[in-house]
Amino acid sequence: MYHVPMIRKELVAASAEPLVLSLLARGESYGYAIIQEVKARSDGKLQWTDGMLYPVLHRMEHRGLIKSRWAESETGRKRKYYSLKKDGKTAMARHHEQWSLVHSVLAGLKKEQYV
Amino acid sequence: MFDLEQSIADWRKQMLAAGIQTPVPLEELELHLREEIERQMKSGLGEQKAFEISIRQIGQPKTLHSEFKKSERTFVKKIMIILLGIFVVFIGTGLILPALGKHKQRNYAALSAGANFFDIKWAGDETYGLVLGTAFVIGGASTMIYGFKKRKA
Numbered sequence: 001m002y003h004v005p006m007i008r009k010e011l012v013a014a015s016a017e018p019l020v021l022s023l024l025a026r027g028e029s030y031g032y033a034i035i036q037e038v039k040a041r042s043d044g045k046l047q048w049t050d051g052m053l054y055p056v057l058h059r060m061e062h063r064g065l066i067k068s069r070w071a072e073s074e075t076g077r078k079r080k081y082y083s084l085k086k087d088g089k090t091a092m093a094r095h096h097e098q099w100s101l102v103h104s105v106l107a108g109l110k111k112e113q114y115v
Numbered sequence: 116m117f118d119l120e121q122s123i124a125d126w127r128k129q130m131l132a133a134g135i136q137t138p139v140p141l142e143e144l145e146l147h148l149r150e151e152i153e154r155q156m157k158s159g160l161g162e163q164k165a166f167e168i169s170i171r172q173i174g175q176p177k178t179l180h181s182e183f184k185k186s187e188r189t190f191v192k193k194i195m196i197i198l199l200g201i202f203v204v205f206i207g208t209g210l211i212l213p214a215l216g217k218h219k220q221r222n223y224a225a226l227s228a229g230a231n232f233f234d235i236k237w238a239g240d241e242t243y244g245l246v247l248g249t250a251f252v253i254g255g256a257s258t259m260i261y262g263f264k265k266r267k268a
Contacts, residue, residue: 031143032150050147051174054140055182062190077150080143 007046016048016056018095021088024066028083031057057082065091117163123148126170133176140183148173193262200259207251214244 007015023034031053038046060066065088073079084092127145135141148169155165173179219226222235237245 032147049174049178050151050172051144051179052182054143054147055179055186058140058183059186059189062186062193078142078146080146 005045007042012046012048015046016053017060018092018099019046020053020056020060020082021065021084021092021095024082024084025089025092028081030079030081032079034082060088063087117166119152119162119166122163122166130176130179134180135176135183144173144179196262197259200255200257200262203255203258204252205255207248207253207255210244210248210251212248214241214248217241217244 019038020034023029023037029037035048035050035053038048057066057068061068061082065085066082067085068080068082070078070080123145126148127141130141130144131137135144151169151172152162152165155168156162160168218235218237218241221238221241222230225235
């Protein structure tokens with residue numbers, strides 16, 4: 001079976017913002033859950049150094065893309081929940097467009113190699 | 116004998132020493148650490164091993180601190196631009212108001228005789244204050260709007 005190697009750190013860093021925005025578009029979430037979700041969806045191939053997500057979240061909050069609130073989970077654990085703001089939705093749409101473009105160019109070139 | 120709470124307290128000290136601010140983001144990082152330790156232990160690891168893996172996964176204090184610094188810089192830069200805008204608007208107002216006041220005072224007699232405020236001729240320094248002040252207010256307000264809308268540092 002073809003083995004997909006771990007994603008390079010440059011690509012991991014570049015994809016952090018679109019991934020966080022897209023995850024939060026499904027509803028509010030907190031740092032730990034975001035990391036687990038990304039790990040699970042990528043079969044562990046997309047790995048952040050856990051702590052590095054938080055500066056990304058804070059930066060996005062300062063830029064007005066997301067907002068946060070402290071709340072208690074059902075187990076009584078304190079958590080900081082993040083959710084998408086209007087500007088975040090716009091930024092997400094822009095990311096989707098750009099990544100789709102890169103993907104379609106790449107896919108087109110790959111297809112040509114096999115013709 | 117491994118003491119989890121003591122180890123977490125030591126980890127907090129290392130984070131603080133590296134410059135990570137408390138309560139935010141240190142508290143958020145600690146909550147993450149505790150959740151990860153709990154998950155590792157549920158998957159069968161002992162307390163010490165779970166702690167060691169979790170702190171490695173969360174990252175080096177210095178690397179984390181430099182990343183947080185970047186996000187603080189973005190925020191500080193935005194606030195500085197907004198403050199600069201407010202300051203310039205104040206200077207502008209400080210130029211307009213005295214010019215208007217002087218104009219009104221100088222022509223008080225004409226005004227009380229029933230002349231329209233805007234029909235009274237303007238002295239050179241009053242016009243200068245008004246024009247320069249208006250330019251400052253417009254410039255300052257634009258800077259403020261730019262600061263509010265600024266997305267990237």
